[in-house]
Amino acid sequence: MLSMTGFGKGGAEGEHWKANVIIRSLNGKGLDISVRMPSFLLSVEPKIKEAVKSKLRRGTVNVMIDVESKTVLPPVDINKLTQNVELVRDISRKLELSVKDDTVFEYAWKYSEKAITEVDEELENTVLQGVENALRELIASRKREGEALKEDLSQRVDRIESLLNQIVEKKDQIMERVKEKILEKAKRLELPEEHPTVMNELLFLLEKMDIEEEITRLKTHIKVFRTLLDEGVEVGKKLEFLGQEMHREITTLGNKIPDLSEYVVEIKTEIDRIKQQAANVE
Template sequence: MIQSMTGFGKASLQLPNKKVTIEIKSLNSKGLDLNVRMPSAFREMELTLRNRVAQALERGKVDFSMYIEVTGEETTTKVNAPIVKAYINQLREVVNGDETELMKMAVRMPDALKTEREEIDEEDWNQIQDIIGQALENIRSFRVSEGEALEKDFKARINNIMSLMKETVGYDTERIENVKKRLQTAIDELKVNVDENRFEQELIYYLEKMDITEEKVRLENHLNYFVETLSGNEANGRKLGFITQEMGREINTMGSKANHAQMQKLVVQMKDELEKIKEQVLNIL
């Protein structure tokens, strides 16, 4: 089953004094482009985290965000009391004001507040890893759901191309008869004697160059292989892209050989369906 590279996953955890929220977003990309945003206290875990996300998501432009919201009474930011008192004493020498005003000015000064580095609690980190797993599972479910919608669209368009191809082949006999008539009319207008055997040989050679049987067989094989690849278990976005390129070659060759207005119109419709498939294949994992 195919998966889309577009997805979103979120999970939250309430710890005794803080709330942890994990958000993962992904868009299509040729490879894995991973951007991680997390509090500085967890930076030592980043490499392990990157490996885990890369293994789970494989491809895509991925944004991983970890948000920490303090919900308890404790905070890592504290007033640097000695520095603030020193600022107040210096300000008294410069301006006259009450203690409240001096305090307001002092706390705005550099180093008036200090942030103590928060140590990672191993038990907290184990719980955070669990919700990271939940977020990864949620984004994977999103991708699978998107993939199911894309698969239905792909199969509908493949069926359309198959129908248009069969309709194109239906004009083949009429096209060949028209070519014969045009050539015979042109020779008759020249009013010259023509060796019938030679004429038949040249006509066969000309018609063989216009024959689309091989293109029809190869295109049908590519269409069937595309549908078969959709059902594979592995990531197959690149393979589907290669198959669409081969499909495009056969359709283009059929168009160049058509020499028939209605057939060329059908070829244009096949190209339109194929371009829509190519656009969506870029989103496949």
């Protein structure tokens, strides 16, 4: 089982380039990937996103990339710098301006700075390797968090099952008390137990309070929930759905027998926590 929350850091080096990559992931309904990196690497972005998609299925994923040249790159285009110096001097002469050499050089340098505009094969491979390394650490982080989530979810569903077993034991006592009250009322009215009015009222209340169907469905949901926990692959949405279904069944059960409200409230609390935790599962 994988959590959608995690952190990964990876680096890679080539002959001329070094890449540092950080990947953070948070909860998300689908897979949402954003990449922050130097603008000259934009041509590599589709491959970066494909690398992430090949490993992750859900989550809000933020990829941050920084690259560093291992060789000294000229900060300016020398030919362009020379041309710009001549251009500034020519304009100064035409306008009859007195411009110092350092000023000429400053303006010429400003418009001669050399920006990286092309990504060679080595740089691309170095960036993608850094992404792979960061993804590997991210997935390991998500697995560790996923195991903690699995343990928590397992304990909560065990708690729900225990409370449900108590409900099963308690409901028979409640039904018996209801039956006794109806028979006491009939006795006060001097009606025999077999009287149609007594029997009809008894059947009506017992049918109205019948929660066998809800109990059966809850037990089925619990069984499926545990199976999904063991499978652990892309089960987040399924676990959330089961949480909603369990909440619906226990609500119906509580409406039928209000005397069970103590157990119903506790089960609903556990289900709410399950739904919150399941929202973190991939």
